[in-house]
Amino acid sequence: QKEQSDIIEALLTLQKALGGKTNTWDRSTAPCSWKGIRCVEGEVTEIRLPGGSLIGVIPNGVFGSLSSLRALSIHDDAIVGPLPSDLASCVQLRYLYLHRNGFEGDISVLGSLKKLINLDISQNKFSSDDVSTIGSLRDLANLNLGSNEFSGSIPESFSELQNLRSLLLENNDFSGVIPDLDLRNLKSFNVSYNNLTGSVPNKLRSFPETSFLGMSSLCGGSLQPCEDEKEKKTDKLSIKQLLGIIIPCIIFLLILLFLLLFCCLRRRRASQAKETDLEASSATTTAARRSVNSNASTGSASSKVLVFFDPDPTKKFDLEELLRASAEVLGKGTFGTTYKALLEQGFTVAVKRLRSVDVSDATAFRSKIESLGKMVHPNLVPLRAFYNGREETLFIYDFMYVGSLSARLHGTRGSGRIPFNWEARLEVAIGSACGIAYIHSTGETTSHGNIKTSNILLSEECSAFVSDHGLNQFVSDSSAPSRGPGYQAAEVTDTRRVSQKADVYSFGIVLLELLTCKAPVMNDECRDLPRWVRSMKREEWFNEVFDSELLRDHAMEDEMIVLLEIGLDCTEQHPDKRPVMSDVLRRIQDIRNATVSPPY
Ligand SMILES: Nc1ncnc2c1ncn2[C@@H]1O[C@H](COP(=O)(O)OP(=O)(O)OP(=O)(O)O)[C@@H](O)[C@H]1O
Numbered sequence: 001q002k003e004q005s006d007i008i009e010a011l012l013t014l015q016k017a018l019g020g021k022t023n024t025w026d027r028s029t030a031p032c033s034w035k036g037i038r039c040v041e042g043e044v045t046e047i048r049l050p051g052g053s054l055i056g057v058i059p060n061g062v063f064g065s066l067s068s069l070r071a072l073s074i075h076d077d078a079i080v081g082p083l084p085s086d087l088a089s090c091v092q093l094r095y096l097y098l099h100r101n102g103f104e105g106d107i108s109v110l111g112s113l114k115k116l117i118n119l120d121i122s123q124n125k126f127s128s129d130d131v132s133t134i135g136s137l138r139d140l141a142n143l144n145l146g147s148n149e150f151s152g153s154i155p156e157s158f159s160e161l162q163n164l165r166s167l168l169l170e171n172n173d174f175s176g177v178i179p180d181l182d183l184r185n186l187k188s189f190n191v192s193y194n195n196l197t198g199s200v201p202n203k204l205r206s207f208p209e210t211s212f213l214g215m216s217s218l219c220g221g222s223l224q225p226c227e228d229e230k231e232k233k234t235d236k237l238s239i240k241q242l243l244g245i246i247i248p249c250i251i252f253l254l255i256l257l258f259l260l261l262f263c264c265l266r267r268r269r270a271s272q273a274k275e276t277d278l279e280a281s282s283a284t285t286t287a288a289r290r291s292v293n294s295n296a297s298t299g300s301a302s303s304k305v306l307v308f309f310d311p312d313p314t315k316k317f318d319l320e321e322l323l324r325a326s327a328e329v330l331g332k333g334t335f336g337t338t339y340k341a342l343l344e345q346g347f348t349v350a351v352k353r354l355r356s357v358d359v360s361d362a363t364a365f366r367s368k369i370e371s372l373g374k375m376v377h378p379n380l381v382p383l384r385a386f387y388n389g390r391e392e393t394l395f396i397y398d399f400m401y402v403g404s405l406s407a408r409l410h411g412t413r414g415s416g417r418i419p420f421n422w423e424a425r426l427e428v429a430i431g432s433a434c435g436i437a438y439i440h441s442t443g444e445t446t447s448h449g450n451i452k453t454s455n456i457l458l459s460e461e462c463s464a465f466v467s468d469h470g471l472n473q474f475v476s477d478s479s480a481p482s483r484g485p486g487y488q489a490a491e492v493t494d495t496r497r498v499s500q501k502a503d504v505y506s507f508g509i510v511l512l513e514l515l516t517c518k519a520p521v522m523n524d525e526c527r528d529l530p531r532w533v534r535s536m537k538r539e540e541w542f543n544e545v546f547d548s549e550l551l552r553d554h555a556m557e558d559e560m561i562v563l564l565e566i567g568l569d570c571t572e573q574h575p576d577k578r579p580v581m582s583d584v585l586r587r588i589q590d591i592r593n594a595t596v597s598p599p600y
Contacts, residue, residue, distance in 0.1 A: 003065075007031055007044055010065040017062075018079065020053030043068035050075045050097065050558050057081035064089050071095040073558050075120065078102060088112035099123050099144065099555060108133055115139055117543055120555055122146040122168065132157045140164055141543045142554050146190070147171040154179055154191070165543070165551055169194065170213075178204065178218075188552055191215075199226045306396070308385045309373035317343055319387060322351070322396070334450065334495075335471050340399055348399040349384060352468070357393040358476035365474075372470050375442060379435030381457055381467035393474065397467060402460055405432075405510070406453035409517050409547075422553035422560065424462040425514050426592055429563060431464030432456045433585040436507055439469050440500050440581045449473065449498040451506035452487040452520075453513055472496055486520025486528055491575060501575035504584065508570025515564055517547035530571035533564065559591050 011031055015022040025034045032039035038046035044066050054077035063069070064086040072090070075097040082105035094117045096110075103124040110119065111133035119140060127149035134143065135157025143161070146168045153176035154169065161167075166188035167181075177198035178191060189204060192213035200212060205221030212218055219226035306319050325341040332338075336354040343349065359365050369386060376382070387394040402408075405428060408420055439448050448455075449472035457465045472495050489505035492498055509520045512529045520529045527535075536545045543551070546560060553560075566587050572578050579587075 004031075004042065006065040010062045011037070011044070013059060014062050017056045017059055018054035018077075020055060020077065021049050022052070022054065038071075040068075045069060045092075046071040046073075048073040048558055049077070052077055054079055058084050060084045060086050063087045066090060067092065069093055073097040075099040075101065075555065080104070083107065083109050085109055091115065094118070094139075095557070096120070097555070097558070107131065110134065111136055113137065117163075118142045118554060118557065120144040122148065122555075124148055126150065128152070131155060134158070135160050137161070138163070141185075142166040142551060144168040144555075145172065150174060153177075154196075159183070165548070166554065187548060199228075306385045306387045306394075307369075307373075310382065310384050315347070315384065317345060321345075322349075322394075327351070331454075333454075333468075335468075335475050348401075350381075350397045350399045352395040352397065352471070354393040354395065354471065354474060356476045357388070357474050359388065360476075368470070368473055371442070371446075375439065375469065377435055377438040379431045379438065379463070379465055380469060381465045395471065400457035400459070400465060400467075402458045404454045405456040405458060405464065405514070408458055409453060409513065410519075419552075420549060422550055422556045425550070426559070426563070426588070427462045428456070428458065428464045429511060429514060429588050430585070430592060431462075432466055432510065433507065433581070433588050435464065435466035435469075436503060437581040437585040439466070440503070445500070446470075447498050447500050447503045448506075449495070449503070450487075451503055451510060453510055456510065472498060489575065490573065499575065500581065501578050504570045504578045504581055505572075505575075507581070507584065508567045508578070511563060511567030511570065515546055515550065515560060515567065517549070530568060533568060562591050563588065 008027065008031055011022075011025060011034070012027070015025050021035055025031070025037075031037055031044065032042070036047055036049040036052065037044055038048070045068055047066075047069065048071060050073050052074065054074055056078075057080055061084075063084060067089045069090045070092050072093060073095065076099070078101065079098070080102035083103060088109050090113060092115060093113045094115055096113065096116060096118070097120045099120045099122045101124055103121065103126060105126065106128040107121065107126055108128075110116070114137060116137045117139050119134075119137070120142065122144040123146070125148065126145075129150075129152035131145065131150055131152070132155035134140070134145075135155050138160060140161050141163050142165060144166070147170065149172065150169075151173040154174050156179045158164075158167070159179065159181050161183065163185060164183050165185050167183070167186060168188065168190045170190045170192040172194050174191065174194040174196060176196065178196055178201055180201040180203060182203050189207045190211045192211065192215070194215060196212075196215050197217040198219070200218060200220040200223065204211075207221070209222040212221075212223055306317070306322070308316055310316075321343055322341060325343045327339045327341045330338040330340050330350065333352075336352055339351045339353065341349050341351050365388075369388075372383060373386070381400060382398045383395060384398060385396040387396070403411075411417075436448055436451065439446055448466065448469045450468055451466070455466065455468045457467050459465070475496060487506040487509050489502040492502050509529060512518075512533055513520060516529065516533065518529055518532070533545055545564070546557075550560060566579075566584060570578055570584060
């Protein structure tokens with residue numbers, strides 16, 4: 001009881017000192033329910049009030065009673081003055097975000113927080129000529145001391161931080177040479193705009209010029225060559241050394257030539273195979289054409305023409321034109337094959353050819369098609385037209401050039417990759433949630449039926465477009481092969497009947513994939529993505545959970561955690577425990593609203 005009252009007093013001291021969003025804290029309710037406070041078994045484990053309009057100095061006497069604290073996130077506020085010395089009692093602290101405030105003074109108190117994983121105190125006014133104490137925080141994965149007034153040398157002890165993935169020290173007053181840091185996990189490094197001199201150590205030379213900006217006396221790596229290296233290059237190249245360079249070069253060239261020949265041969269073989277394929281595909285087209293013609297002549301119940309949903313006459317074409325278009329297979333999915341077709345008029349469409357369509361009830365079939373055609377929303381891939389022949393059913397969509405979210409997440413990872421940052425991912429989450437919420441809003445039982453990352457297509461601006469909505473209801477076979485493994489809720493037994501809550505489950509998987517960049521089904525230990533994220537969450541190893549590309553935006557970790565929580569809520573095993581799509585959308589939009597800077 002005494003401990004609880006200590007906790008309340010400590011938090012109310014903080015409220016008195018900082019105001020802002022803490023002003024909603026009220027003695028009449030339990031502190032664990034207060035805004036920004038999270039507890040485990042009655043102990044306060046997290047205080048998260050980023051951008052909480054907190055103004056003032058944190059006095060001593062707050063953190064002594066909050067020794068179970070694991071996360072303290074009070075960045076983007078207006079807190080000034082030194083770090084309180086009793087912060088040292090928070091020995092369980094893993095995440096400390098104080099960036100963009102007006103803190104000042106030294107940071108020696110941080111040396112007691114041995115369990116810290118993420119430490120961001122950038123954009124304050126901290127000053128110290130010795131930050132070596134940080135070298136004792138062996139669990140650190142992300143360290144940002146940027147844009148402060150630190151001076152002295154970069155400590156050698158940073159070499160001890162073997163878990164470090166991001167080390168950002170830019171915009172300070174560090175001087176001397178950069179120590180020879182051998183940090184194998186380091187992905188992000190920046191010491192720009194300090195007073196560093198000398199040669200960039202070998203182990204750090206793989207980092208780009210932008211990691212070392214604004215320091216003319218620094219050399220080596222991506223920067224100007226160092227004087228001694230220049231000399232070595234010019235003076236000391238003996239004939240022996242020259243031969244040592246030339247001979248491996250010749251060997252390398254020979255290997256390259258051999259590889260080129262090998263590739264050419266393989267290509268030739270592949271193009272021969274392709275020609276055979278093309279012959280086969282032209283046979284299919286002819287067969288399709290024959291099927292269409294035979295429908296026309298027999299006057300069967302099926303439609304013989306393309307039915308357009310888009311009234312724009314400039315975007316119309318007839319079936320013959322579609323069959324004449326040069327086509328390329330985009331992929332084979334659950335319900336059929338998708339082609340990219342370039343029409344003679346010059347525009348491109350995606351044609352989905354469905355296998356085994358159920359047309360036994362013509363009225364029901366027509367009404368399903370009509371309701372699909374009526375669904376128009378900025379976040380749905382427009383369904384342009386439809387064709388139902390005797391032997392095949394085609395759905396014709398706008399072609400989306402940028403491709404799918406699946407390809408964006410799991411595609412090129414090497415040097416050609418365009419970074420997929422937090423802001424863009426949040427945009428995709430909002431866009432796709434908007435599209436799905438719209439589908440759900442059109443009827444109580446209307447669902448998408450096959451939500452997965454390959455059915456979310458993107459534009460260059462990272463807008464998301466949901467595709468393939470409602471196609472599941474047309475297939476005749478309820479046991480259609482498994483939809484993307486891992487996306488389907490356990491309660492779905494008939495792929496033609498997917499509830500809105502099952503859609504919410506699939507969307508939750510999409511969110512988790514968006515944040516972790518991991519496939520929904522994990523090979524190791526046969527675990528699925530939500531179960532894996534939940535297990536990691538218990539261990540509080542959020543660094544291991546998020547896609548490494550997102551670590552650069554780790555200042556937004558609070559927001560990422562909120563999105564992760566939404567994904568986990570959506571993937572609750574019991575459908576009743578999952579939120580409805582409109583709530584999911586609102587919660588995701590709230591994340592963006594909270595991070596958009598005010599207009600002044
Ligand atoms: N309108 C489109 N524009 C561009 N690419 C598309 C379009 N529609 C589908 N695709 C891409 O074509 C490929 C095949 O799509 P398809 O829908 O046939 O299979 P899928 O999405 O893998 O599985 P499913 O049939 O279960 O949806 C996918 O990579 C998909 O992203």
